[in-house]
Amino acid sequence: MFPEKEKGFLVFKRELPPDEPVQERIKHFKEFHHSLPDTKAREQAYRCMNCGIPFCHYGCPLGNRIPDFNNAVKDKDWKTALKILHSTNNFPEFTGRVCPAPCEASCVLSINDEPVAIEQIEYEIAERGWKNGWIKPEPPEVRTNKKIAIIGSGPAGLAAAQQLNRAGHNVEVFERSDEPGGLLMYGIPGFKLDKNVVWRRINQLIDEGINFNCSAEVGKNIPIEKMLEYDAVLITIGSTVARTFKDMNVPGSNLKGIVTAMDFLTQSTQRLLGKYISSEEIIAKDKNVVVIGGGDTGSDCIGTSIRQGCKSIINLELLPKPPAQRTGDNLWPQWPMILRTSTSHQEGGERIFSVLTKEFLSDNYGNVSAIKIIEIEWFTDENGTRKFRERPGTEKILPCELVILAMGFIAPEADAFVENLGIELVSTRFGKAIKTNEKYMTSKNGVFSAGDARRGQSLVVWAISEGRESARCIDEWLMGKSYLPSKNLFGYHSEKEKTY
Ligand SMILES: Cc1cc2nc3c(=O)[nH]c(=O)nc-3n(C[C@H](O)[C@H](O)[C@H](O)COP(=O)(O)OP(=O)(O)OC[C@H]3O[C@@H](n4cnc5c(N)ncnc54)[C@H](O)[C@@H]3O)c2cc1C
Ligand code: SF4
Numbered sequence: 001m002f003p004e005k006e007k008g009f010l011v012f013k014r015e016l017p018p019d020e021p022v023q024e025r026i027k028h029f030k031e032f033h034h035s036l037p038d039t040k041a042r043e044q045a046y047r048c049m050n051c052g053i054p055f056c057h058y059g060c061p062l063g064n065r066i067p068d069f070n071n072a073v074k075d076k077d078w079k080t081a082l083k084i085l086h087s088t089n090n091f092p093e094f095t096g097r098v099c100p101a102p103c104e105a106s107c108v109l110s111i112n113d114e115p116v117a118i119e120q121i122e123y124e125i126a127e128r129g130w131k132n133g134w135i136k137p138e139p140p141e142v143r144t145n146k147k148i149a150i151i152g153s154g155p156a157g158l159a160a161a162q163q164l165n166r167a168g169h170n171v172e173v174f175e176r177s178d179e180p181g182g183l184l185m186y187g188i189p190g191f192k193l194d195k196n197v198v199w200r201r202i203n204q205l206i207d208e209g210i211n212f213n214c215s216a217e218v219g220k221n222i223p224i225e226k227m228l229e230y231d232a233v234l235i236t237i238g239s240t241v242a243r244t245f246k247d248m249n250v251p252g253s254n255l256k257g258i259v260t261a262m263d264f265l266t267q268s269t270q271r272l273l274g275k276y277i278s279s280e281e282i283i284a285k286d287k288n289v290v291v292i293g294g295g296d297t298g299s300d301c302i303g304t305s306i307r308q309g310c311k312s313i314i315n316l317e318l319l320p321k322p323p324a325q326r327t328g329d330n331l332w333p334q335w336p337m338i339l340r341t342s343t344s345h346q347e348g349g350e351r352i353f354s355v356l357t358k359e360f361l362s363d364n365y366g367n368v369s370a371i372k373i374i375e376i377e378w379f380t381d382e383n384g385t386r387k388f389r390e391r392p393g394t395e396k397i398l399p400c401e402l403v404i405l406a407m408g409f410i411a412p413e414a415d416a417f418v419e420n421l422g423i424e425l426v427s428t429r430f431g432k433a434i435k436t437n438e439k440y441m442t443s444k445n446g447v448f449s450a451g452d453a454r455r456g457q458s459l460v461v462w463a464i465s466e467g468r469e470s471a472r473c474i475d476e477w478l479m480g481k482s483y484l485p486s487k488n489l490f491g492y493h494s495e496k497e498k499t500y
Contacts, residue, residue, distance in 0.1 A: 008043070008045075008046030008047045008048070008074070009047045009048075009049055009109055009113065009116075011043075011046075012043045012044070012046060012047055013114065014044070014047065014113075014114035014115070014116070014117055015036075015040060015043070015044060015117070016036075016117055016120055017033070017034045017035060017036050017040075017120075018034075019032050019033055019034070019343060020032035020034075022346060022347050022348075025191070025347075026306050026307055026347055026348075027307075028191075028307070029189065029190045029191050029268075029272055029304075029307055030190065030191060030194065031097075031190070031191060031192070031193075031194045032191060032343075033097070033123075033343075035123070035124060035127055036120065036124060038076070041073060041120075041121065041124040042073055042074055042076060044116065044117045044120065044121055045069075045070040045071070045073035045074040045116075045121050046070075046074045047109065047116050047117075048066070048067050048070035048071070048074075048109075048116045049108060049109060050067045050070075050071065051067065051108045054066060054067050054108075055106040055107065055108055055333045056103040056104070056106055056107050056108075056116075056118060057103075058106050058333060059102040059103040059104070059105055059106030059107075059333060059335075060102065060103040060461070061102070061459070061461045061462045061465040062088045062089050062095075062461060062464060062465045062468075062487070063088055063465075063487045064085065064088045064089055064103065064118075064122070065084050065085075065087065065088060066103060066116075066118055068084045069081040069084040069085050069121070069122075069125060070116065070118075070121060072084060073121055073124070073125065078125060078128045078129075078132075079129075079132075079134055081125045082125050082126070082128070082129040082134055082135075085122060085125050085126070087485070088485075088487075089122075089464060090158070090159045090162050090163070090464060090467075090468065091155065091158070091159065091201055091464060092122050092123075092125065092126040093123070093126035093127065093130065093197055093200075093201065094155065094184060094193065094197070094198075094201075094460055094464075095119070095122060095460060095461050095464070096119055096120070096122040096123030096124075096125075096126050096127075097123060097192060097193050097197070098188055098192055098193055098460055099119055099122075099459070099460060099461045100296075100459065101118060101119040102335050102461075103118045103119075104116070104117075104118050104119065105332075105333065105334070105335050105336055106332065106333030106334075110332060111332050130200065135204065136204070137204050137207035137208045138166060138208060139165075139207075139208045139209050140165065140166055140167065140168040140208075140209075141168075142168050143168050143169075143170065144167075144168045144169050144170075144478075144479070145170075146169045146170065146231040146232070146478050146479075147169070147170045147172065147229070147230045147231050148164050148169050148170065148171050148172070148230055148231060148232045148233070148234065148474065148478075149172050149173075149174060149226075149227050149230040149232075149233045149234070150164075150171060150172070150173045150174070150233075150234045150236060151174050151218045151227070151233065151234070151235050151236065151237055152174075152175065152176075152182060152235065152236040152237040152238060152451075152453070153173050153175040153177075153180035153181060153182055153212065153236075154181065154182020154183055154184065154236060154238050154451060154452070154463055155182060155183075155184060155451070155460045155463035155464050155467065156182075156236040156238075156450045156451025156452070156453075156463035156464070156466050156467040156470075157173060157175075157182065157234070157236035157451070157467065158173075158180070158181070158182075158201070158202070158205065158467065159463070159464040159465075159466075159467025159468050159471070160234055160236065160450060160467035160468070160470050160471040160474075161173055161205060161210050161467075162205055162208065162210070163467070163468055163471035163472070163475075163484055164471045164474060164475060165205070165208055165209055165210050166208070166484075167471070167475045167479075167482070167483070167484055169231075169475070169478070170209075170211075171209075171210045171211065172210075172211045172213065172230075173210060173211065173212045173213065174213050174216045174217075174218050174222055175212065175213065175214045175215075175216060176215070176216065176217035176218075176220070177214065177215070178214050178215050178275070179214060179273075180202050180212050180214060181195075181198045181202065182236075182238055182463075183238065183460075184198045184460070185198055185269070186262075186265070186266040186269050186270070187262065187265060187266070187300075188300065188460075189265060189268065189269065189300050189303060189304050190269060190272060191303060191307070192300070192303075192343075195269070195272075195273065218416070219415075219416025219417065219420070220416075224416055224417070224420040224421060225420075227421070227447075231446070231478055232446050232447075232448065232474045232477065232478055233446065233447045233448065234440075234447075234448045234449065234450060234470060234471075234474060235412075235414070235417060235423075235434060235442070235447065235448070235449040235450075235453055236449070236450050236451045236453060236463075236467065237412050237413060237414065237453045238412065238451060238452045238453055239409045239410070239411060239412050239430070239433065239452035239453060239456055239457045239458075240262070240409060240412065240413055241409060241410050241411040241412070241413060241431070242260045242261070242262060242405065242407070242408070242409055242410070243405070243407040243408050243409065243410050243431075244260065244405055244407070245258075245357065245360075245405070250357055250358070250359060250360065251359045251360065252359050252360030252361060252362060252368065253360055255360050255362055255366060255367060255368040256366050256367045256368065257367050257368035257400075257401055257402050257403060258360060258368050258403040258405065259282050259402070259403070259404055259405070260404075260405050260406075261291075261293070261297045261298070261300070261301050261404055261405060261406035262297075263279070263282060264282050264284075264301060264304070264404050265297075265300060265301065265304060267279070267281070267282050267283075268304050268308070282402070283308055284304070284305035284308040284309070284310035284313075284402055285308050285309040285310065286309065286310070286311055287310055287311055287400070287401040287402040288310070288311050288312045288313075288314075288398075288399050288400045288401055288402070289305045289310045289311075289312065289313045289314070289400060289401075289402045289403075289404065290313075290314050290315075290316060290371050290398060290400040290402070290403045290404070291305070291313065291314070291315045291316070291349075291403075291404045291406055292316045292357060292403065292404070292405050292406060292407055293315075293316075293317065293405065293406030293407040293408065294315060294316075294317030294319070294351065294353070295406065295408065296342070297406040297408075298315055298317075298404075298406035299315075299342040299344045299345060300344065300406075301404045301406050302315060302344040302345065302347070302348075302349050303342075303343070303344030303347055305402075305404070306344070306347050306348050306349070310402075312349075313348060313349035313350075314349060314350050314351075314352060314398060314400075315345075315349055315350070315351045315352070316352050316355050316357070316371075316373060317351065317352070317353045317354070317355070318354070318355065318356060318376070318388075319353065319354070319378075320353055320354045320378050321339060321353040321354070322337055322338050322339045322340075323337075323338055323339065324338060324339055325338060326338060352373075354375060354376050354377065354378065354388075355373045355374065355375055355376065356373065356374050356375075356376050356388070356390065357371060357372075357373055358372040358373060358374050358395065359371070359372040360372075360403065361397070367401065368400065368401065368402075368403055369399065369400070369401065370397050370398060370399045370400060371397070371398050371400055371403060372395060372396070372397050373395070373396050373397075373398065374390050374391065374394055374395045374396075375390070375391040375394035376388040376389065376390055376391060377389060377391055408430065408457060409430065409431075409452070409456075409457040410430055410431030410432065411425070411430075411431045411432040411433070412432070412433065412434060412452070412453040414434055414453065417434075417447075421442075421444045421447055422443065422444050423435070423442040423443050423444050423447060423449075424442070424443040428455075428456040429456065430456040430457055431456070433453065433454055433455060433456045434449040434453050434454050436448065436449050436454055439473040439476075439477070440454070440466070440469065440470035440473045440474075441473070441477070446477070448470050448473065448474055449470070450463075450466035450467055450469070450470035451463040451466050451467060454466065465487065468484075468485075468487070469486070469487060471484055472484040472485070472486050
């Protein structure tokens, strides 16, 4: 059927499975993205040109061996494809669902055609792995007597835990939330990433021998001093301090009905999971909703508000509307800085770019009733700095009963670690992050950090990548030498070629 691998792109066009239609999917919170049949998935893998220099490796922060797994899929060898994928990525079922796929932006085929559907192929491989029972617990054959504490169980903590456990160490994870998974559990909504998909993987980690302690906040109900009992500590607490208007002196920013995206999204998932919600209910039903912030988080708030039955929804963004196509200074294989329309944007709402929030108005009972905005124009000053100025006479008042702030995250909640462990923070383009050396070690010997806590708000794929890299550094520091794989331009290659 597929005689010459390198010719597939001339025969087949890029094809993804159709998502459930908007009018149907907004009635529920379940995943609406589906799988391709075997033959179709193989056709898509056959489009890979098997480039001599695969630029998709440059794009993927994990260094996934994309042409290799495409080749195996094309040859219907799904099991080998899974082994190749797992050799660089602990959790391909997560990235196959939520990764923005920088690999596809740097696929050579995308220079003058549509890129290979790499993320979809990754999803197909991972799901076949689970369906066929090929993904099983892989506990280590030999245990070292080293004990490692991991603080925070997002994708960075989980990836590091699995790597370190497979290297034989005794790994204990501390998570302040009532469920492990970090933003995979409470953050990314279930319609993008089903929570059973997260539990399915966490159960594998538990069966491999990793010990999870939930509702265990280090620095609060778990004393920091307890961490000193471990041979090494990894801090993967994410970057969870949200940017708000409170420090920006915007009048009315304390009104009721102005909430952070994480409070809104966490409650929504808790409600769906049948959890008890102790804080005041935040729900978009029958409300005019304004979401401030045009990124991934804002988009998740739109999809969630629509599913909750909001009356109307408007998404505000300070930055100008990005171009539809790459511009001359943003060429392949760089990440394209273009307008993105997420599946949630397809579901409804209006997007307004280049606007500044001037004031929140009250209904006289302390609740937000409207937001005053003004158009802005962006310009570059004589020193080359990008700035904006207001356009007089363009103020508008938008009625709203719920305002959701999705303006990004500025720092990890690391005060207790700074005060009690003496670790240092560093300034980043977002705000602050935990300072480490190139081996992921903080300013305190034996204490490491990875993921959003270390690099600032980022992506799941980067968190997994940093979790894996930091695990190798910890293993090397503890044992003098590590057999865990390390990343290079051509992906991960361990000295023992093990499929960690
Ligand atoms: C709403 C939203 C949607 C997103 N969507 C996407 C997407 O579609 N694709 C994508 O690639 N990325 C997405 N991201 C970004 C991505 O989720 C993060 O980059 C990633 O989860 C970071 O992983 P992490 O392990 O570093 O931290 P986190 O996932 O933030 O996990 C940190 C964990 O540490 C715990 N913790 C914190 N302090 C303590 C303490 N003192 N003791 C114990 N535990 C503690 C927290 O409870 C949390 O569970 C999204 C982010 C948000 C907010
Ligand atoms: S993890 Fe993301 S960047 Fe890497 S191959 Fe998968 S979709 Fe592409």
